[in-house]
Amino acid sequence: MAEKRTFTMIKPDAVNAGNTGAITKMIEEAGFKIIAMKKTQLTKQRAGQFYEVHKDRPFYNDLTSYMSSGPIIPMILEKDDAVADFRKLIGATNPKEAAEGTIRALFAESIEANAIHGSDSDENAEIEGNFFFSETEQF
Ligand code: IDP
Ligand code: MG
Numbered sequence: 044m045a046e047k048r049t050f051t052m053i054k055p056d057a058v059n060a061g062n063t064g065a066i067t068k069m070i071e072e073a074g075f076k077i078i079a080m081k082k083t084q085l086t087k088q089r090a091g092q093f094y095e096v097h098k099d100r101p102f103y104n105d106l107t108s109y110m111s112s113g114p115i116i117p118m119i120l121e122k123d124d125a126v127a128d129f130r131k132l133i134g135a136t137n138p139k140e141a142a143e144g145t146i147r148a149l150f151a152e153s154i155e156a157n158a159i160h161g162s163d164s165d166e167n168a169e170i171e172g173n174f175f176f177s178e179t180e181q182f
Pocket of ligand 1: 097102106135136154155156157160161163
């Protein structure tokens, strides 16, 4: 079961721009089932915890400020090859390099405010899903 799931969040720029519906539609049309979803906001401290792996990168302080600047929509998604297929659907980190038709190509504002997160491994998908959702919220 775990290897068929991934974790995503629609980031503050995309929520603020009113793109939640369009992005969620693309996710469902690509064959992902939404297992859990909510609207919430991170504190700077919790954003720091989520992105702890990047704590030594030059963009870490800006990233955690941006990620705590407004509401986000975290979701757990299910599909065969969920992690890899979802990374394809969202496109490269830098929207200038993201393939045409991907979520980041369509909706990202910049390399930082890039509309959406996607887990990079089965292990991180589980850790990140559990960061936002309890077991009883996962259907
Ligand atoms: P990913 O989200 O495509 O997996 P990561 O390298 O894991 O990319 O970086 C996490 C997030 O940090 C990115 O989605 C983006 O919001 C931000 N980020 C990554 N690289 C840069 C950068 O060079 N400048 C500013 N922000 C960045
Ligand atoms: Mg990453």
